[in-house]
Amino acid sequence: MAYDYDQSEDYLFKIVLTGDSAVGKSNLLARYSRNEFHPNSKATIGVEFQTQTMEIDKKEIKAQIWDTAGQERFRAVTSAYYRGAVGALLVYDITRRHTFQNIGRWLEELRLHSDESIVLMLVGNKCDLKEGREVSVEEGTALAQSENLFFMETSALDCTNVQIAFQTVVKEIYNVMSRKVLSSDEQKQEAATLTNGKTVKLHDNESQKAFLERVWCCSGGAVKKI
Template sequence: MLMGDSIDEECDYLFKAVLIGDSGVGKSNLLSRFSKDEFRLDSKPTIGVEFAYRNIKVADRIVKAQIWDTAGQERFRAITSSYYRGALGAILVYDISRRQSFENVRNWLRELREFGNLDMVIVLVGNKSDLSQSREVDEEEGKSFAEAEGLCFMETSALENVNVEQVFLVMISKIHDITRQRSLEAKVEETSVASKSLGGAKETIHIGGDDHEVTATKQSSYCCSN
């Protein structure tokens, strides 16, 4: 998997994703590290929402990842929740040195599932793994919660650039897999419909003397697990 160098490079897919979690857990620096390989010690709390792009090569396709960094403060919640709609992925962040930020993950997840897509790829991230001496949330605790909720999980350090790129790549790769699978299913469905229109077998129900053709579509589901 190689990274695209130019933001202007023509892309095959545009994937929208969101960064959510309490204020101060390091969302903005995770995005800054991923998009520009920068870390700011004087990073200020996000006001409303901000976003960044990065082109990524997945298999033989160029994906433009559009990542929205949302504010963690309660007063911006009505604004930020509107950005969940249409997002294909989400990175839910807590600070391993602040237990309250981990306790609030459940509320963020409930909000995400209320306003977001049902098959959204969600990655739970325990950030600031460099603060091991101040740790309040064990890695196994985060992993267990993620497994119970069907989420992917990883610990990161935006400061030391540990696992930052991997988190985004895992999310984007899984979104790509879902998109490709849907495309294949759509082609199979189109082929099936075309075959039936050319004389394939059809189920016919007689109601009141009229013939009604009955068709059905197959529903698919996806669960992200680590």
């Protein structure tokens, strides 16, 4: 499922970290989830994940963050973990231009295997390495604007923007979800009005469009078909 909630109105969001190998995805997650940094961390094999909790509108939001391997030999495996993701951070290393140039490939893969409403953030990591910079802030901003992505530069080493990057994605996912719930409620109210004020309960697997089409058929065209 893209997101879920229980009777206490808690939410669980699946978020993935993706990008080339050694761009710092694992250290970004370690810094965010445990406030740790490992300068000699090994490459991720397959997929690992951590769960973090934050509060929005007095609701407990749980973010299940998946750290995917960037090595080519694992791509067939990790692409399966994109399914159900409602958020993603596409990470490149500002000191290695080719990792920035490969973002288009990762973006294409994400869009192929995830929901169209997924929240995406472009992350230029290792911004503490100013002297080794090969990708400018302006280039990152331009790519993000052209692909309709959020954008931020981070440093897992000195904590720059790490918390705010993840929190921004989680908050935007919550906003998207809230708009969907509001829209669904409005559609249900409209459907109830079409049935002379009687309350109608729609099943989870029944679309609003299919319901209106049946009303149109049964009422001899009294309701305009959409």
